[in-house]
Amino acid sequence: MSLATPGGRAARASSHTDFVVEQLGRAIVAGEYPSETMIPLDPDLCEMFDVSRTVVREAKKTLIAKGLIQSKAKVGTHVRDAEAWNMFDEDVLRWHAGLRNAGAFYDELFEMRLIFEPAAAGQAALRTNARGCDRLFRLADALAAAPGRADFAVADYEFHREVLRLSGNRFLLSLGDMVQTALYALFLAEAQRFFPEGAQTVAARHRDIAAAICHGDAAAARRSMRRVIEDGYARVNGGSRV
Template sequence: MSPGRFARQPVKRSSHGHVVDELGRAVIGGEFAAGDILPGDVELAARFKVSRTVLREAMKTLAAKGLVFPRARIGTRVMPRAHWNLFDSDVLSWHFSVGVDEDFLKHLSEIRLALEPYAAALAAERASDADIAQMMRLAVAMGNNDHSAETLAHADLEFHLHLLEASLNPFMRTVGNLIEAALIGVFKLTNPNADRSEIDRVAVTHIRIVEEIRRGDAEGARQAMEDVIRAGQQRLMSDLTVQGRRPS
């Protein structure tokens, strides 16, 4: 993962990417409700200034994410939320972009609790010495005095993604996209000021995870990861309350 992940300049999207992004946000934001038939190809092509070929490819992408279902002679219907692929990083990012509520953040924390502590336990059993050394470097680096909230969030993300890799479970590696989108989304909601005590706390709690993995203590690693996720959730809700932005 590149060091400038959060700071990088936005990349200009293709016409296809622009349509997918705008329609994805519109569906998740409620502009088009479940059961609605989207406007026809001519209207949407004019709205986005794209060809009908680009538009149809975009619809295929949205259908693959579970947001819409095209039917011949009927049109493209918006699917109920239960059909949306919440493990898709775009779908998760669109939720954060249009606004999430407290239940959504709670559910996101729950799925992380279902996945990451077990990944930490697997890493305690399977991680190589090189993996452990790298995770320790990443955890210690979280205590850098020069961290801003943004660079601390990047360091946190890099650690969690590397731990999923260290589990040596290919399914855990795949859900890394979910964890990445979740952490980036949460970062955008948190207090932009990273104080010294918070930097120290994050470093210490992540070092504890690596120490349990180094000892080969699967249960200890599981518990240490669970504590990190729960503490992060509590900090997020506290930050949103202080900012007057706590979801209802």
């Protein structure tokens, strides 16, 4: 977009702001700026990224909103403790998933999944319907027939999202949507460890979930979902979680 185009200047500034947010956000999540350390001063950031002070200020506002940094007058801007970061922010999740060593992040993600996904599967079994069951089995078939890792990861995510939808709980569905980026990255990481050799086994385990839900067996649905999550943890980490 040319600067002569209406809105061109604003679009260019926004693009520069996004770039600074991306670079600083990735660096903070990667630990290049540890907790409680100061990030460079505005003039230094301007020089570092070749942008204006306005761009730097907007980028810092965005990172403050994500919980990564805090700015204090006459003190400067420091990185907040990781416990304060908004882990449901799409960018924060993406930056974590992109770490070379994302083990700790995936550990926490698995813990969260074990808390809500088996419960969602149990609820889905109590609210089963023919259309939802058909979709679950189609997605399990898509896992078995996936031509590549990315397709497998997409089918995996869609299966788990359908279980959340069938639970009938909008909070659970929204939670799955919020961590979509992280879940896809996780499923892709799992697929890289076993695809295509283990695809049929994984598909069969997902069919077990579908069968339990469609038979209205909440206890079996919870057990089957827990097994799938724990199997995934073992594939990513090379060992069982329990």
